[in-house]
Amino acid sequence: xxxxxxxxxxxxxxxxxxxxEVGHHVICVDNDVAKVNLLRGGGIPIxxxxxxxxxxxxxxxxxxxxxxxxxxxxxxxxxxFICVPTPRQPDGSVDLSFIEKxxxxxxSAIDGGYKIVVDKSTVPVxxxxxxxxxIKRYCKAQxxxxxxxxxEFLREGFAIEDLMKPDRVVIGVTSQRPVAPLREIYAxxxxxxxxxxxxxxELIKHAANSFLALKISYINAVAAICEASGANVEEVATGIGxxxxxxxxxxxxxxxxxxxxxxxxxxxxxxxSEQLGYDFQLLKEVERINADQMERFLKKITDTLWVLKEKxxxxxxxAFKQNTDDVRMSPALDLCLRLQKEGAALRVHDPRAMxxxxxxxxxxxxxxxxxxxxxxxxxxxxxxxxxxxxxVDLERAKREMSHPIIFDGRNLLDPAEMARLGFVYKSIxx
Ligand code: UDX
Numbered sequence: 188x189x190x191x192x193x194x195x196x197x198x199x200x201x202x203x204x205x206x207x208e209v210g211h212h213v214i215c216v217d218n219d220v221a222k223v224n225l226l227r228g229g230g231i232p233i234x235x236x237x238x239x240x241x242x243x244x245x246x247x248x249x250x251x252x253x254x255x256x257x258x259x260x261x262x263x264x265x266x267x268f269i270c271v272p273t274p275r276q277p278d279g280s281v282d283l284s285f286i287e288k289x290x291x292x293x294x295s296a297i298d299g300g301y302k303i304v305v306d307k308s309t310v311p312v313x314x315x316x317x318x319x320x321x322i323k324r325y326c327k328a329q330x331x332x333x334x335x336x337x338x339e340f341l342r343e344g345f346a347i348e349d350l351m352k353p354d355r356v357v358i359g360v361t362s363q364r365p366v367a368p369l370r371e372i373y374a375x376x377x378x379x380x381x382x383x384x385x386x387x388x389e390l391i392k393h394a395a396n397s398f399l400a401l402k403i404s405y406i407n408a409v410a411a412i413c414e415a416s417g418a419n420v421e422e423v424a425t426g427i428g429x430x431x432x433x434x435x436x437x438x439x440x441x442x443x444x445x446x447x448x449x450x451x452x453x454x455x456x457x458x459x460s461e462q463l464g465y466d467f468q469l470l471k472e473v474e475r476i477n478a479d480q481m482e483r484f485l486k487k488i489t490d491t492l493w494v495l496k497e498k499x500x501x502x503x504x505x506a507f508k509q510n511t512d513d514v515r516m517s518p519a520l521d522l523c524l525r526l527q528k529e530g531a532a533l534r535v536h537d538p539r540a541m542x543x544x545x546x547x548x549x550x551x552x553x554x555x556x557x558x559x560x561x562x563x564x565x566x567x568x569x570x571x572x573x574x575x576x577x578x579v580d581l582e583r584a585k586r587e588m589s590h591p592i593i594f595d596g597r598n599l600l601d602p603a604e605m606a607r608l609g610f611v612y613k614s615i616x617x
Contacts, residue, residue, distance in 0.1 A: 359388025504571025
């Protein structure tokens with residue numbers, strides 16, 4: 188199939204590269220000319236494991252092209268995927284101005300025939316209808332257009348894996364005509380293919396992400412009870428997770444969830460529900476527990492170190508999770524800012540996110556070697572679940588720290604081993 192992807196962020200670029208990988212002809216459009224030129228030169232504007240090779244392979248094979256012209260993309264394609272940002276507004280609602288603008292531009296670029304416009308960006312329920320109205324209003328040519336909702340379920344850091352082997356593909360339609368072409372596009376991925384109406388498809392996205400966030404807040408609340416009762420939250424998570432109806436994933440207690448999706452999708456779902464006349468108290472509680480997780484962790488630090496002013500604290504992790512350089516809504520970064528506000532001097536390290544963190548986190552020492560972060564510190568904090576932090580040089584930390592104190596916000600280290608090594612070790616729910 189000839190496909191056009193509008194927006195080359197981590198969803199659009201990964202989607203375009205994977206569609207090309209399975210044999211489709213893909214043209215990716217971005218209004219950022221510098222980004223288009225970078226991509227044409229084989230550069231990648233974001234870190235996503237495996238993406239650089241995938242883009243290079245498919246560009247070389249002639250299946251993947253980049254342009255800054257929507258007109259070119261639309262004219263050369265049968266199916267156009269909208270993958271532009273839908274940022275969170277201060278009041279929690281969603282900024283749909285990029286979606287509306289692209290819908291108008293697609294409409295004016297359509298010069299006839301039959302086109303399918305697919306909304307992959309995460310949008311509030313009932314957005315698809317507005318996109319369809321907008322395209323109808325601004326399309327001057329004699330053309331037939333069907334609008335489809337096709338939400339993405341990609342985790343940053345695992346986006347290629349999640350798209351090449353999806354748990355399911357969801358499309359929302361208002362007529363049967365676009366179903367066969369969409370089936371053809373996704374056939375190579377061999378995944379369950381759900382066809383529903385547009386509103387249900389849009390809601391599936393928000394309902395899924397909010398449920399995943401709920402799982403995380405639930406296990407973080409259970410962790411607080413484990414701490415108060417001497418239980419171990421990892422044992423509890425394993426014990427309940429073995430129930431197939433619950434599942435072990437997304438039951439890792441820690442500093443809480445962040446990123447460009449969960450916080451935004453939660454507040455959007457709460458806002459939409461309010462506008463539809465339902466007060467989603469449960470999700471408000473998910474948000475509250477998540478915010479409280481940071482306060483609880485900070486209290487662990489102040490309970491142990493007392494005054495933070497003039498203390499030197501090492502922090503391992505700045506990204507919102509492992510396998511990404513993204514620091515948007517990162518609990519790790521928020522923690523650093525809070526410690527700094529209390530007057531602590533920070534030495535920080537992240538395998539990938541230091542460059543992006545430098546734009547937000549100033550007046551700290553960025554350390555290239557994770558094993559040197561603890562040097563001369565009064566405490567070491569683990570804030571992001573990078574697997575390599577499990578192998579941090581603890582002997583050196585014990586030697587170089589003023590006192591061997593570790594706060595583990597992602598439960599990466601083993602409490603028994605830390606006790607044996609003589610560390611004051613605080614973690615979550617254990
Ligand atoms: C999420 C959804 O997983 C994905 O399906 C959707 O398409 C986009 O949003 P993402 O935000 O990239 O993906 O990351 P995810 O792996 O879901 O982690 C989100 C946050 O939850 C991170 O801050 C992570 O550290 C935290 N988390 C995750 C936990 O605290 N505990 C867990 O058990 C899992």
